[in-house]
Amino acid sequence: MQPQTKPQAKSQAKTQAQSQIRTFANFRSEFLDNERELFVYLPPGYDAPGREGERYPALYMHDGQHAFRADDRGGSWEARETADRLIAEGKIRPLIIVAVANVASARIAEYMHPVPGLGEVYGAAGRGDLYERFLIEEVKPFIDREYRTLPGPEDTGVLGSSAGGLVSYNLGFRRPDVFGLVGALCPFFVKPDPTQETEQWLTRIYRHKPPIRLWIDVGDAEGFTVMDKHVRTVVKAMLDAGFAPGRDLAYHFVPGSGHSQKDWAARLHAPLLFLFGRVGNVADSALLGPDKVGLNGADAVFHPIDMYDTGFVATNLAASFRVADPSVLSVLQDGTVVPHREGATEVAYTNAAGRTSVRAVTVVRELAERVKVTLRVVVPPDTPDEETIYAGIELPRIGPYAYGGTYMLPRDFAVEFRISRGMGRDEADESGRPAPFRLLRAQENLVAEYRVAGWIDRVRV
Numbered sequence: 001m002q003p004q005t006k007p008q009a010k011s012q013a014k015t016q017a018q019s020q021i022r023t024f025a026n027f028r029s030e031f032l033d034n035e036r037e038l039f040v041y042l043p044p045g046y047d048a049p050g051r052e053g054e055r056y057p058a059l060y061m062h063d064g065q066h067a068f069r070a071d072d073r074g075g076s077w078e079a080r081e082t083a084d085r086l087i088a089e090g091k092i093r094p095l096i097i098v099a100v101a102n103v104a105s106a107r108i109a110e111y112m113h114p115v116p117g118l119g120e121v122y123g124a125a126g127r128g129d130l131y132e133r134f135l136i137e138e139v140k141p142f143i144d145r146e147y148r149t150l151p152g153p154e155d156t157g158v159l160g161s162s163a164g165g166l167v168s169y170n171l172g173f174r175r176p177d178v179f180g181l182v183g184a185l186c187p188f189f190v191k192p193d194p195t196q197e198t199e200q201w202l203t204r205i206y207r208h209k210p211p212i213r214l215w216i217d218v219g220d221a222e223g224f225t226v227m228d229k230h231v232r233t234v235v236k237a238m239l240d241a242g243f244a245p246g247r248d249l250a251y252h253f254v255p256g257s258g259h260s261q262k263d264w265a266a267r268l269h270a271p272l273l274f275l276f277g278r279v280g281n282v283a284d285s286a287l288l289g290p291d292k293v294g295l296n297g298a299d300a301v302f303h304p305i306d307m308y309d310t311g312f313v314a315t316n317l318a319a320s321f322r323v324a325d326p327s328v329l330s331v332l333q334d335g336t337v338v339p340h341r342e343g344a345t346e347v348a349y350t351n352a353a354g355r356t357s358v359r360a361v362t363v364v365r366e367l368a369e370r371v372k373v374t375l376r377v378v379v380p381p382d383t384p385d386e387e388t389i390y391a392g393i394e395l396p397r398i399g400p401y402a403y404g405g406t407y408m409l410p411r412d413f414a415v416e417f418r419i420s421r422g423m424g425r426d427e428a429d430e431s432g433r434p435a436p437f438r439l440l441r442a443q444e445n446l447v448a449e450y451r452v453a454g455w456i457d458r459v460r461v
Contacts, residue, residue, distance in 0.1 A: 019044050019084050021068055027142075029134045032110065032127065037101040038139065039064050040147070041080055043087055043094035055148045057095045057155035057276060059181070060135060062111065062164030064099030066261050075261035082268045091310050092277030098143050100135070102164075111163035113170050117200055128167055135171070136178050152180075153211075157275050159183030161264045162226065166203055169216070169234070176210035183271040184216045185264050186226040186257075189234060194224055194393065194409075205234055209241040213248045215271035219257030221439060223392050223415030228253060232301070235317070236334065245317035250274045252314045253303040255288055258416025258437060273312045280310030287349045287357035293329065293339050294367025298411045300337040304349040304357070322348040328363055339363045371411050371444040376404035377419055379452045384421070391450060392417040392440045413442040419450060424458035432456070 024038040045051055061067050061079065070076040079097055086092040103110070106127070112118060113128030135158075144151045158179045160168045165187030172182035192199045218231040235251050243249035252270065257263045273279050289302035304319040321331035325345040330338045342363050350356045377391050379401050388394050388403070392415035395403040416437050419427040427435040430453045440448060 017044055017048070019080060020046065021080060027139070029138055031130045031133045031138065032103075032106070034103050034106060036103050037065065039068055039099040039101070040143070041068065041083060041097035041099070042147070043096070044084065045094070046096075046148075053148075055150045057093055057157070057181075058143060058147075058149045058151075059095055059097045059157040059159055059183075059272075059276070060139070060179075061097060061099045062102065062158075062160030062167060063107075064101040067097065067099035070261070076265060077261055077268055078265045079268060082265070082272065086269060086272055086277065091280075092272050095276055096143070096147055096149060098139065100139060108163060111160075111167040112202055113167070113174075115201070115203060118202065128170060131167065132171060132175065136175060140178070153178055154180045157181030157183065159185070159271060159275075161185040161187075162259065163188045165216075169214075170203060172212045172214055173206040173208075173210055176212045180212050181275040182212055182214040183275060184214065185267075185271070186218050186222055186259060187216065187231065187234075188226055190227070190230045192224050192227070194407075199230075205237050207237050207241055209238075209243060213275060214238070214243070215250045215252075215274050217252040217254055217267070217270075219254045219259065219263055219416075221257060221414040221416040221441075222259040223413070223417070225259045225415075228301075228412075229299075232334075239317065239334070246279075246314075249317070250279075250314045251317055253288070253305070255286075255303075255305070256416075258439075260416075260437075263416075267313070270312055270314065273310055274314075278310065279312040279314075280308040282306045282352040283309045284353075285316075285349065285351040285355055285357050287347070287359050289335070289347065289359050289361070290337070291359070291361055292367060293337050293361060293363050295339050295342065295363060295365050297367035298369040300339075302331055302335040302337060302347060302349070302359070304335065304351070306351055316349075316351070319349055322350070324348070329361070337361075367411070368444075369411060370408040371442050371446070372406060373409050373440075373442050373445075374404070374406045374447045375440075376402060376447075376449045377452065378402055378449070380454060383452075383455065386421050390417070390420045390422070392438075409442040411442060413440075415440050419452050421455065426456050427452045428454040428456045430454070 020042040022040045026035045027038045028035045067077050067079045087094050109124050109127045110131040112126035114126040119125050158168045158171050165184035168182050169184045169187050171179050190199050218228050284307045286305045290300045293300045304316045307313050328343040328345040344362045346358050346360050348356050348358045388396050398404050416439050429435045
């Protein structure tokens with residue numbers, strides 16, 4: 001099935017030596033019965049004389065309106081700048097990037113393949129199977145006709161974040177004959193209900209090994225949106241299926257990272273290096289992990305993070321740990337801590353370059369899985385009347401111009417956020433610009449109060 005009419009491209013090219021962005025408006029899908037924009041990145045020199053026969057790998061990105069530029073609904077991945085730099089440095093192959101815009105009203109449905117219970121969570125069944133056909137039977141044939149691609153799966157990638165990371169994961173396992181390179185950044189695998197302490201998985205967990213190469217990551221400050229434990233569950237299934245860390249699987253636990261375009265832009269270079277280039281050699285490392293572990297209570301994990309001489313960064317899934325006093329605890333290869341008795345010891349990780357990172361850790365008898373946190377947000381008097389607002393978690397109104405409550409949050413809970421009244425209604429600073437992101441890390445008996453200077457309302461009702 002092909003588009004009814006050929007979209008006309010608008011080029012932002014300046015010279016043959018520079019990369020180009022070509023825009024196709026109103027690209028129609030018969031499968032999804034809607035239209036959207038496509039943005040196509042062509043690498044530097046694509047149209048240069050003498051290179052007419054050169055062909056390129058292709059990467060298909062979801063939420064494409066954010067790949068190369070910011071808009072009222074979010075920032076940019078800055079994919080053009082990152083690709084230009086890595087190509088110029090000779091670290092990745094020159095590639096074509098096809099950024100496929102979402103249709104806002106249909107985004108969640110299109111990025112989720114049908115699974116039991118999905119309709120009860122979102123009020124609509126997943127349409128990911130139709131979105132899959134849209135990419136494979138409508139978008140990709142068009143791109144392969146218009147541009148000099150290498151069309152095989154070993155040269156074709158798919159990449160996205162959040163729900164876009166979820167659909168990328170599904171596409172890799174469902175259609176490895178098309179997409180052999182997969183990037184799933186903070187994939188939205190689970191929708192939790194923290195008030196009921198329940199979880200709804202939004203995908204099946206694949207337990208076989210197709211011929212794909214996959215990057216997967218998660219930030220440590222994404223709150224309830226994406227949680228490390230869910231991503232690690234999927235990663236463990238991949239390891240059990242035979243994926244080899246560093247060869248066809250790379251995982252990264254990203255310290256200080258939230259759930260926004262700025263976070264994904266900051267690390268886009270890593271999946272590009274892993275999927276389309278060379279990662280280089282380990283140069284330095286850091287060992288992240290708890291300083292206190294309970295014989296009973298919350299699970300604990302150490303994260304050995306390797307930094308490479310190319311700028312690549314990943315968490316070592318096949319690490320070797322040394323524990324000073326192994327009678328106190330042991331650490332499994334994947335970083336899981338197994339406490340044995342109360343006491344104190346040190347955990348050391350030595351990277352491939354021979355450099356060692358050490359952390360001190362104490363094992364106590366009991367460490368509660370949840371901690372009490374009290375939040376209060378004071379809003380300006382001109383704030384529209386809302387029953388709830390969002391400050392990393394949903395807060396009810398508790399008085400005039402005040403929202404908040406006391407919550408039992410997971411001990412390792414962290415979230416980076418702007419205070420919001422809903423999508424497109426975020427807090428502003430004193431000058432009326434978007435306020436800086438805030439960071440909440442759950443600690444026992446934490447009391448946090450925030451004051452909102454004003455609002456930016458991008459939604460017009």
